[in-house]
Amino acid sequence: MSIDVQSFDDFDSLQQIEAQQSNLIRVILEGRDDVALFADQWFVAEQETFDFIEAGRIVAGSGCAAVFNAVDHSLNADRVPAIGIVDRDVLFRASNWEVLYEKEHERFVQATHSEKVHVASLWEIEAYLLDPELLRNVVRACARNAPAEPGQMDTALQRTLGECATLLDIAPYLAGKHSAGVTVPTGYLCNLDIQQIQAEVARQLLTLAPPSNEVATHVQGLVEQIKAGLPQAPDEQLSFYLRYIDTKRLLQRLVHTLELRNFTKWLLAGLQASTGRRPYELEQVLERAKQRFSIH
Amino acid sequence: MTLRPTRFELLELTLLDLGALRGQRSFRFRNENGESTNLFMIMGTNGAGKTTVLDAIYAGMRLLDAREHDFTGIDDIDRKSGGLQLDARVALDDGSRSKLYLLSISVGRPGLLKRWKDDELHEAGVEEQIVLSFRSRISGPGLERSAESDPEAIAFAEAVLERAGEPPAALFDVANGYPSVLYFPSDRGIRRPPDVARAITRPAGFCYRAAHRFDADGQSWDASIDNLFVWFAWLADGREEECRELVNHLVFRGAKRLGPVDRPSLSVPVEVESGSHRIDQLSSGERQLVQLIVRIASHMTGSTIVLIDETEQHLHLVMRRRLINIIKQWACEHQGVSFVMTSHQVDSLRVFAPKLNEPGLIKGGALLKPKLKV
Numbered sequence: 164m165s166i167d168v169q170s171f172d173d174f175d176s177l178q179q180i181e182a183q184q185s186n187l188i189r190v191i192l193e194g195r196d197d198v199a200l201f202a203d204q205w206f207v208a209e210q211e212t213f214d215f216i217e218a219g220r221i222v223a224g225s226g227c228a229a230v231f232n233a234v235d236h237s238l239n240a241d242r243v244p245a246i247g248i249v250d251r252d253v254l255f256r257a258s259n260w261e262v263l264y265e266k267e268h269e270r271f272v273q274a275t276h277s278e279k280v281h282v283a284s285l286w287e288i289e290a291y292l293l294d295p296e297l298l299r300n301v302v303r304a305c306a307r308n309a310p311a312e313p314g315q316m317d318t319a320l321q322r323t324l325g326e327c328a329t330l331l332d333i334a335p336y337l338a339g340k341h342s343a344g345v346t347v348p349t350g351y352l353c354n355l356d357i358q359q360i361q362a363e364v365a366r367q368l369l370t371l372a373p374p375s376n377e378v379a380t381h382v383q384g385l386v387e388q389i390k391a392g393l394p395q396a397p398d399e400q401l402s403f404y405l406r407y408i409d410t411k412r413l414l415q416r417l418v419h420t421l422e423l424r425n426f427t428k429w430l431l432a433g434l435q436a437s438t439g440r441r442p443y444e445l446e447q448v449l450e451r452a453k454q455r456f457s458i459h
Numbered sequence: 460m461t462l463r464p465t466r467f468e469l470l471e472l473t474l475l476d477l478g479a480l481r482g483q484r485s486f487r488f489r490n491e492n493g494e495s496t497n498l499f500m501i502m503g504t505n506g507a508g509k510t511t512v513l514d515a516i517y518a519g520m521r522l523l524d525a526r527e528h529d530f531t532g533i534d535d536i537d538r539k540s541g542g543l544q545l546d547a548r549v550a551l552d553d554g555s556r557s558k559l560y561l562l563s564i565s566v567g568r569p570g571l572l573k574r575w576k577d578d579e580l581h582e583a584g585v586e587e588q589i590v591l592s593f594r595s596r597i598s599g600p601g602l603e604r605s606a607e608s609d610p611e612a613i614a615f616a617e618a619v620l621e622r623a624g625e626p627p628a629a630l631f632d633v634a635n636g637y638p639s640v641l642y643f644p645s646d647r648g649i650r651r652p653p654d655v656a657r658a659i660t661r662p663a664g665f666c667y668r669a670a671h672r673f674d675a676d677g678q679s680w681d682a683s684i685d686n687l688f689v690w691f692a693w694l695a696d697g698r699e700e701e702c703r704e705l706v707n708h709l710v711f712r713g714a715k716r717l718g719p720v721d722r723p724s725l726s727v728p729v730e731v732e733s734g735s736h737r738i739d740q741l742s743s744g745e746r747q748l749v750q751l752i753v754r755i756a757s758h759m760t761g762s763t764i765v766l767i768d769e770t771e772q773h774l775h776l777v778m779r780r781r782l783i784n785i786i787k788q789w790a791c792e793h794q795g796v797s798f799v800m801t802s803h804q805v806d807s808l809r810v811f812a813p814k815l816n817e818p819g820l821i822k823g824g825a826l827l828k829p830k831l832k833v
Contacts, residue, residue, distance in 0.1 A: 164829050168484050171500075171824035172491075180813065181805050184502045186828050245830050384665050415766045456831050 165299040175240075182243045187214040188456050189245035190449065191233045194219075196428070197248075197288045204432055205441040212453055218247070227253040234279045247280035248448060250287035251406060260338060260378070264385035264407060266392040271406075278455070282449045285402070290410040291442040292431040295320050295398040298421075300434050305423040319421055320397055326416045327358050327404035333405065334386050336364045339371045339379030349411050353419065379396055462614040465557060466550035467638035467762035468495035469516070469797065470583055471598070473572040476541040477533060479827075483572060483677035486512060486825055488799070493582045494824035495548065497779045497790040497797040500811050503827030509801040512825075513642065513766040516799065519545035519765070520640040522593050522602075523619045523669035529601045531566055531593075539595070542567030546575070548583055551615055561585045562612055565733070566593040566602065591616055625667045630701050633761035633793055635667065639756055642672045645769040649684050649746040650677035651739040657725045662687045671752050677739060684738060684753055688727045692720040702753055703727075710748045710783050717749075744773035748782060761795040770800040771807050783810040791819035 174180045182189070190213045192198050202215040209369045213450035218229035222236050230247040237245035254263035254275075265271040268284060285291055300312045333352075340347050368379055389407060394400050405413075418426045447448035472486045481613030488496045501509045545564040545715040550557045556732075561580055565571050574590045585629040591612035592605040604616065622637050656679065664671060664684040671694045677683040691699035703717045711717070718728040718735065729800075741749065755765055786798050787810075801807065813824050 164479070164506075165481070166479050166503075166827055167830045168480070169826045171485060171822075171826070172487075177812070177814050179807065180808065180826060181504070184805065184808070184826055184828065186504050186831070188831075197489070205642075 179241050179243075182214075182237070182241050185214060187451055188212060189237050189243055190215045190222075190452070191218050191230050191237065191245055191247040192216070192222065192288070193230055193249060200288060200292075200432060201358075201445075204436050205445065206449065209449060213449060227256065231280055238279070244452075245279075246448070246452045246455075248288070248445070249280055249282055250271055250285075250365055251283050252286050252409070253282060255338075255341065257263075258342060258378070259339075260382050260385060264334070264382060264389055265384075266389045268406075284444055285405045285410075286408060287410050289414075289428040289431075290405040291445065292435050293401065293405060293410070293413075293426055294435060294438070294440060295401045297431065297434045297438070298323055301423070301426065301430065302421055304434070305421075305426060305430065307422045307424050315422070320401065322401050322420050323413075323417060324397060324404065325357065326413055326420050327401065327408055330408040330416070331386055331389065331404060332361060333364050335379040335383040336368055336371075338382040339368065339375040342378040343371065343375040349409070350415055351412075353415055460553070460610055461618070462553055463612060463618050464549055464615055464638060464762070465552050465636035466548070466795065467562075467636070468548045468560070468795075469545065469623040469764055469799075470495055470548055471546040471573075472512065472519075472542075473544040473546070474541070475543070475568060475572055476667070477535045477543065479506055479508040479513060480511055481514070484670055485573070488823060489583070489796075490821055490823065494586055494821050495797065496821045498787065498820055498822045499608065499797070499799045499800070500808065500813065500822075500824040501801045501827065502803065502824065503801075503806060504829060505803075507827035507829065509827055510645070510768050511642075513768050513801065513825075514800065515543045516545060516764065516766055517640055517642040517670055517672065519543055519566065520562060520638065521670035522566060522591075522604075523616055524623065526616075526620070527596065527601060527603045528593070531602065533567075536567035539568055540573060542569060544572040546573070547586055548614060549638075550636070551611060552792055559585045560786045561588040562615060563588055563590045564593075565590060570594075584825040589615075592717060619652060619669050620649065623713060627667065627758060627760075630698055630705075630756045631759060631793055633759075633795060635760040636762050636795065637667060637760050638669055638762045638764075639667065639758070639760045640670050640764045640766060642766040643669065643747075643751060643768065644672065644674060644773060646674055647747055647750055648675045648743060649739050649741070649750050650675045651737065652677040652680045652683035652685055656680035656684075659693050659725070660686055662690050663830075665690070666751070667760065671754075671758055673750065676750055676754075684750060685726050687753065687757060688720050689725050692722070697722070698757075702756060705752055705756055706749050709752055709781075710745065742773070744775065744778055747773060748778065749775060751782075752785070755789070759793070759796055761793075763796045763801075767798065767800040770802050771804050775785050776806060779804060779807055780810050783807050787811075787817070787820060791817075 171180060190229050198215045198217050218233040219225045221233035222229055227249040230249050234245050234247040237243045262274045299316040302319045337347055352363060371379055382394045394403055414426055469488045474480050474484045488499055501512055503509050516532055518533050529571045530537045543566060547562050549560050549562045551560060561575055561583055571590055589609035589612040591608045593602045596603045660681045680686055688699055706717045716730045718730045721728055727738045729738055790796060790798055813822050
């Protein structure tokens with residue numbers, strides 16, 4: 164083991180000394196909630212190797228852009244080993260439709276591969292909380308009219324998949340609006356049923372002007388390919404959908420569909436914690452970082 | 460030649476192949492203006508060599524306590540595979556004038572590790588480098604001061620030896636400019652001294668020496684904190700009250716109180732709400748704080764390097780912060796006293812505030828850790 168001796172004079176700030184002395188690999192995440200999931204739930208024991216940190220604590224700004232900047236800052240200015248993890252929806256914001264709606268997972272991994280920043284395969288970090296097996300428990304814990312009927316619990320996954328399909332259907336419209344510089348609120352059409360939504364979205368699509376309508380058409384084609392590749396097993400379908408649909412919109416819709424009092428990611432987090440499960444994909448990201456920055 | 464040291468400031472330490480620190484490594488204890496640091500914090504991972512640095516300073520200074528030694532106490536040097544050089548700015552007074560030198564104490568392989576260049580000497584404000592080297596004994600195992608050492612360096616070492624054994628005249632004896640190091644290794648603290656030996660006894664090691672090491676006090680009665688208080692009480696020169704006041708003011712702050720020496724039992728009571736207890740019954744954190752404060756105040760000279768390993772061990776957050784503040788306060792108040800400490804605590808680093816300019820403090824530090832690929 165070779166030891167580095169660095170004078171405090173070699174550092175620009177107290178924060179740099181702190182970061183260096185910890186001898187931990189920084190895992191830079193988009194927000195505080197992501198840090199809470201990593202540090203307080205999924206990878207508690209791994210904190211002997213990793214420091215889970217919000218990008219905004221290293222550089223100005225927030226979100227995925229800050230993650231990229233913070234990783235660069237860590238590696239080049241602070242000289243602290245670091246990786247970043249960003250949501251898949253970074254591709255939505257970048258209008259990178261081909262990669263965002265890539266139906267083949269391997270091709271997605273290839274297209275987004277980076278030593279520095281991992282792009283999550285699911286839409287956002289909280290999507291990793293949605294285990295198919297947990298949905299029964301969600302209904303049991305939060306049914307608006309408690310106690311929940313067995314039938315309500317048994318059909319939770321099926322009804323959730325229905326919502327996923329709806330949200331995938333409106334993806335071309337959301338892409339078109341994004342291209343027009345308009346953000347569609349998370350609660351958009353939340354109180355309408357599937358037929359009503361489809362009718363409304365079809366009407367709205369006709370109002371899009373070029374090039375937004377071209378974007379919507381392009382995404383429509385990609386979505387059709389995704390639908391064609393939908394797995395058979397319901398369990399697999401959920402994780403497949405979660406790559407392409409906005410998790411926050413889904414959670415909001417599920418409050419209505421599953422007839423819940425409320426439904427937050429923290430409820431999901433609590434339920435998942437009791438099963439001891441954690442996302443294998445993210446576990447692998449950390450393992451690769453450990454190998455990459457191994458002590459020499 | 461008679462030369463009396465009036466000032467001694469550590470400027471640099473160079474090590475060769477000691478412990479985890481392989482190759483030649485240097486630690487600068489001065490700022491860019493050549494001023495010596497009076498606060499230096501070493502941080503780093505376990506096993507990276509923090510304690511090795513303190514051991515090396517102590518071993519280098521301990522060489523001043525005799526002309527010959529059986530060993531240095533550092534295995535790599537005693538096995539002749541490593542070496543160290545301790546560089547200090549010393550003011551030597553020949554009775555008519557004082558002159559500044561760069562004194563290099565050198566021991567082990569391969570001898571002098573660094574010859575200072577003219578511009579470095581100029582930056583340090585000294586005219587020349589003088590070397591005090593210790594070599595393997597020709598006549599058998601162990602070490603001896605080399606006759607090839609510079610005459611001024613030998614005269615300095617002889618002056619230190621001549622002064623050795625003199626009892627300190629006062630607490631915070633800054634009038635004495637002779638060099639000393641007070642080393643508090645990580646196994647320090649206060650133990651219960653054996654009851655059978657209690658008597659008014661001259662405390663062991665209570666005298667000027669170039670190097671003091673304070674492990675756990677109290678293994679014998681004469682080396683105990685209780686006996687030091689008893690001795691001060693017997694001298695009746697105010698040191699007992701002053702020492703108690705220091706502890707009560709700096710450590711206890713009204714929560715408890717160190718009472719006057721109980722003469723029948725020759726012990727120092729700690730007065731608490733429910734009564735009183737022995738000093739060795741304090742918590743381990745409090746014991747080490749009391750030891751640090753009493754020993755530093757009692758043994759320091761005007762050219763003292765205090766070495767503290769694992770500075771905040773056993774201490775709660777509040778006490779950790781308090782200790783760093785006490786150290787900063789003493790470094791500021793007592794010119795000629797410097798602290799070199801090791802720490803793992805980010806919190807201590809924050810209170811130390813390496814990048815904050817504070818009046819009276821010249822700070823430095825080093826980070827020791829395994830190399831990571833970045």
